[in-house]
Amino acid sequence: MSAKTAISPTRAADFPEWYQQVVRAADLAENSETRGCMVIKPWGYGIWELIQRQLDARFKATGHRNAYFPLLIPLSFLEKEAEHAEGFATECAVVTHHRLEMVRDGQTGKPKMVPTGELAEPYVIRPTSEMIIGAAFARWIESYRDLPLLINQWANVMRWEMRPRLFLRTSEFLWQEGHTAHETRDEALAEARMIHRLYADFLRDHLAIPVIPGEKTEAERFPGAEITLTIEAMVQDRKAIQAGTSHYLGQNFAKAQDITFAGRDGTIEFAHTTSWGVSTRLIGTLIMAHGDDDGLVLPPPVAPWQIIILPITPKPDTRDAVLDSCRALAETLRRESFRGEPLRVHVDERELGGGDKKWDWIRKGAPIRIEIGPRDIGSRKICLQRRDQPPDAKEFAVKDEFIRRAADILDEIHGTLLARATAFRDANIRWCDSPDAFHAHWDTQPDAAGAEGPGWLLTPWAGSRDQEEELSRRHRISIRCLPVEPPACPAAATGEIPCFLTGTPTTRRAIWGRSY
RNA sequence: CGGGGCGUAGCUCAGCCUGGUAGAGCGCCUGCUUUGGGAGCAGGAAGUCGUCGGUUCGAAUCCGGCCGCCCCGACCA
Numbered sequence: 001m002s003a004k005t006a007i008s009p010t011r012a013a014d015f016p017e018w019y020q021q022v023v024r025a026a027d028l029a030e031n032s033e034t035r036g037c038m039v040i041k042p043w044g045y046g047i048w049e050l051i052q053r054q055l056d057a058r059f060k061a062t063g064h065r066n067a068y069f070p071l072l073i074p075l076s077f078l079e080k081e082a083e084h085a086e087g088f089a090t091e092c093a094v095v096t097h098h099r100l101e102m103v104r105d106g107q108t109g110k111p112k113m114v115p116t117g118e119l120a121e122p123y124v125i126r127p128t129s130e131m132i133i134g135a136a137f138a139r140w141i142e143s144y145r146d147l148p149l150l151i152n153q154w155a156n157v158m159r160w161e162m163r164p165r166l167f168l169r170t171s172e173f174l175w176q177e178g179h180t181a182h183e184t185r186d187e188a189l190a191e192a193r194m195i196h197r198l199y200a201d202f203l204r205d206h207l208a209i210p211v212i213p214g215e216k217t218e219a220e221r222f223p224g225a226e227i228t229l230t231i232e233a234m235v236q237d238r239k240a241i242q243a244g245t246s247h248y249l250g251q252n253f254a255k256a257q258d259i260t261f262a263g264r265d266g267t268i269e270f271a272h273t274t275s276w277g278v279s280t281r282l283i284g285t286l287i288m289a290h291g292d293d294d295g296l297v298l299p300p301p302v303a304p305w306q307i308i309i310l311p312i313t314p315k316p317d318t319r320d321a322v323l324d325s326c327r328a329l330a331e332t333l334r335r336e337s338f339r340g341e342p343l344r345v346h347v348d349e350r351e352l353g354g355g356d357k358k359w360d361w362i363r364k365g366a367p368i369r370i371e372i373g374p375r376d377i378g379s380r381k382i383c384l385q386r387r388d389q390p391p392d393a394k395e396f397a398v399k400d401e402f403i404r405r406a407a408d409i410l411d412e413i414h415g416t417l418l419a420r421a422t423a424f425r426d427a428n429i430r431w432c433d434s435p436d437a438f439h440a441h442w443d444t445q446p447d448a449a450g451a452e453g454p455g456w457l458l459t460p461w462a463g464s465r466d467q468e469e470e471l472s473r474r475h476r477i478s479i480r481c482l483p484v485e486p487p488a489c490p491a492a493a494t495g496e497i498p499c500f501l502t503g504t505p506t507t508r509r510a511i512w513g514r515s516y
Numbered sequence: 517c518g519g520g521g522c523g524u525a526g527c528u529c530a531g532c533c534u535g536g537u538a539g540a541g542c543g544c545c546u547g548c549u550u551u552g553g554g555a556g557c558a559g560g561a562a563g564u565c566g567u568c569g570g571u572u573c574g575a576a577u578c579c580g581g582c583c584g585c586c587c588c589g590a591c592c593a
Contacts, residue, residue, distance in 0.1 A: 006554085016587075024527090035584070090517095090591070128593070162517065162591060169592075177593095222593040230593085245593045277593070314551045355554035362554095373552050383552080476589085 005293035006363050006391075015237040022287055023166050025363040026296035036164035036171030040280070043364055044167075046304030047283055048174060052154060054206055054301065055176065055278070058198055064150040064178060069132050071156075072123035077131040081256040087223020088127045091159040093171075095123040125158040130224070130249070130275055133179045134257040141181055141271060143262045148191070149181040167284030168241070168516050175279035181259060181271040185250070188272035189227070192248040195276045196229040199244040207282065208299040208417035209233050209289050210425055211243055212511060214481025219465050219472075222275075226250035232480040232511065234425040235288035238453045240480045240515040243285050246276035284516075290417050296365030297387050299417055300338065300410035305346040307333060307406065308366045310357050312373030323349065325377050329370070329399065338407040362391055367413050368406070384409075388416040428455030429511070431492040433500045438512075442475035453514055456480065458489050461510035462499035471501075471512075480511045487511075 007025055011018045023029055028044030031037075040048065056066070072095060078085050097115035104112070126132065133151065141149060158172045178195060182188040196213055203209040211231035221228040225247040233243045253259070254270040263269045290297040300306050311326045313319040330345045337343065348357050354371075361369055371383040371394075382402055384395045386409070397405075432438050442454055461482070463471075472478045486492060486509045496505045 004554090020586085031585075033584090087593085159592075163587095163589095216593085220593090225593080228593065242593075247593070275593085279593095310553095312552050314553095353553065353555070354551080357553085359554045371552070375552080 006295050006359055007293050010293045011236055011291075018293075019284075019288060019291075020166065022291050022295055022363075026287075026365060028283070028287075028296070029166050031166070034171075036161060038166050038170050038172075040174075043304060044283060047286070047298070047302050048280060050302040050304065051206070051282055052176070055202060056152075056154070058202060059152050059176075059178065062150075062194065062198065064152045064180075066154065067151050068153055068155070069126075069129050069136065071126055073126050073129070073132045075122045075124055077135060078124055080131060081224050081253055084130065084224035084253075084256075088159070091161060092127055093125040093158050093160055095119070095125065126155070127157055127159045128275075128277075129153065129155070129157075129177055130179070130253055131257070133177075134253050134259060134273070137179070137181050137271070137273070138257050138259045141259055141261050144183050144264055147181060147183045147261060147271065148187060150178075150191075151180065152176055152178045165284070165516075167280055167287070169281070173280045175277050177275060177277040180274045181254070182273070183261070183263070183269075183271070185272050188274050189248050192227065192229055192246045192274045192276065195274070196231070196246040199246065199276075199278060200231050203231060203233065203243060203282075204418065206299065206301040207286050207289075208414050208421060209243070209285060210418060210422040212481060212483050212487055213485075214483040214511065216245075216481060217465070217468060217479050217510075219468055220478060222247045224249060224252050225275075226252065230481050232513075233285050233289060234421075234428060234456065234513075235285065235516075236291075236424065237288070238428050238455045238513070240456065240511075240513040241281070241285045241288070242480075242515065243282060244276070244278040247274060249273045249275060289421050291365075294359075294391055295363030297417065298365035298367060300367045300414050303344065303365070303367050305344050305366055306338065306410055307343060307345045307368045307370060308361045309345065309347045309370045309372065310354065310361075311347065311349065312354055312371055315374065318374040321377060322372060322374055323347075326372050329372065329382070329403075332403055333406060336403060336406055338410050343406060343410075358385075359391075362387065367410055370402075386413060388413045426488050429458055429487055429489050430455060431489050432457040432459045433493065433497070435501055438471075438500060439475075442477060456511050456513040458483075458486060458492060459500040459510050459512065460493070460497050460506055461501070461508055462504040462506035463501045467501060477512050477514050480513050480515060482508055482510055 007018060007021050009017050026043060027041050029038045029040045032039045096119055097117055098119055099117040100113040101116040103114055137149060140146065154176050156172055156174050161169050161171055164170050180191050182191060200211050200213045203211050211233045213231050216228035216230050222245060227248040229246045230242050231244045233241045235241055251270040251272055253273050259271045259273065260268050261271060287296060309326045309330055311322045313322050326347045330347050333343045333345045350357060358369065365387055367387050369385040376382060380399045381396050382399050384397050384402060385393065432441060438457065441457055468479055496507050498504065499506050
């Protein structure tokens with residue numbers, strides 16, 4: 001087996017660069033001419049379409065309906081909720097004109113387009129849609145009978161980020177944003193928590209990513225929210241990625257926008273609202289969670305093609321027979337199903353060297369590769385290769401046997417990825433109950449470019465916001481969440497014990513880490 | 517937005533210090549040879565040297581502005 005890897009540098013040598021190389025090698029996306037914005041290529045967009053379809057089914061199953069709201073939000077809308085406005089103020093793209101005029105350059109005579117027709121009121125390109133959707137909710141909701149109102153939108157949003165990274169933080173990104181209104185605090189909280197669990201389950205079952213569900217501290221909350229629930233994923237450089245959030249907004253937005261209803265006793269009340277979202281950042285998380293030094297590794301549920309059939313055609317005279325056999329196998333496999341959907345199978349008939357094709361699909365992360373050559377037709381055998389195994393690992397299987405097992409193998413691959421990611425995460429969360437150990441943990445870690453970052457700490461925590469922010473600044477970390485349930489962690493104490501910093505007895509736990 | 521690095525062929529980069537209007541490898545195209553594997557040989561196509569301006573007889577090369585990318589930080593549901 002060759003020691004050569006398909007991706008250079010390796011994860012260990014330079015993780016950020018490795019990430020970019022995987023995005024390129026797997027043909028997922030590229031930077032565009034527009035600053036901070038990406039072109040999502042078919043293989044990457046195919047992953048997004050699958051995420052979208054499968055999540056959408058879960059939203060529908062829990063009573064939500066899709067709608068669509070404007071891209072442009074009147075500036076005055078954003079001003080209505082002070083905390084919200086302040087939170088997004090520094091990253092808004094603003095539309096100030098509504099036409100262009102052709103003018104000729106005085107010296108060169110070259111035509112130039114200049115903006116003209118200044119708008120009386122500028123528009124903000126939505127960084128999120130609470131305000132424009134809230135305005136609609138205010139019109140739609142009159143009585144308690146109109147509640148709950150459960151709406152979701154699939155859309156693009158724009159946040160003028162200072163430091164973009166493909167998929168992880170781009171200026172424009174694709175996401176879904178759920179917005180709901182409820183009669184009572186309890187109902188709204190139940191909604192926010194239900195979606196929170198739905199996200200955690202989705203990442204586990206569809207992306208093979210184990211997450212830690214928890215609550216954000218005040219310092220990390222969504223601007224304007226009362227409670228922000230988050231799912232936090234650990235990726236292979238041990239950094240945390242906030243993979244999805246679900247907010248209980250209290251009556252803050254209802255009061256700012258007059259979302260009121262006539263209650264059961266006839267009095268006018270403010271609705272309790274929620275909002276929640278996941279974005280194309282999930283794809284970045286996926287790459288960093290499962291990718292290896294040969295490229296992307298896709299969990300089968302979101303692989304645009306789950307099985308790649310590679311015809312081996314060494315001789316022109318057997319070529320047609322091999323291709324026919326491959327196409328027939330693909331057709332048969334497509335009648336099999338994986339989790340209720342037909343298997344997604346592709347025959348790669350490109351006129352390329354066999355090795356080129358094989359490595360192309362390794363880099364793209366296709367879960368299963370099947371090779372069929374002239375000799376296999378007679379013997380009814382296939383050569384099976386799995387992306388959760390080394391590139392040269394192969395198994396010769398009887399074709400009919402494989403057809404029956406295909407979906408199970410995909411499940412197995414999913415299980416392998418989830419188990420690996422879970423083991424990695426659990427091995428990199430440590431219990432910490434003293435300030436000295438806490439500081440030492442962050443201070444002694446190498447600050448290299450490679451995947452050698454410090455793991456997470458789990459601590460008892462009863463500190464103040466100021467104390468949290470001081471520790472965060474000092475070590476360039478943050479409280480990722482106050483976990484709903486503390487993760488498996490050797491030596492972790494349970495029950496009411498002293499806060500590691502203040503000594504105040506507490507049952508609360510915090511997870512600390514560096515994040516993207 | 518601060519600090520650092522960079523922008524030359526599709527990709528990775530050399531050339532820049534010591535100005536004289538472009539090179540390599542990979543990839544691509546063609547042909548031959550190979551063929552259970554990221555092949556070999558030969559030939560070929562491909563670049564307004566990020567952009568605008570300045571210095572100069574002459575700028576990829578020197579100087580300045582701007583744009584973009586990468587890393588670190590600040591910021592960031």
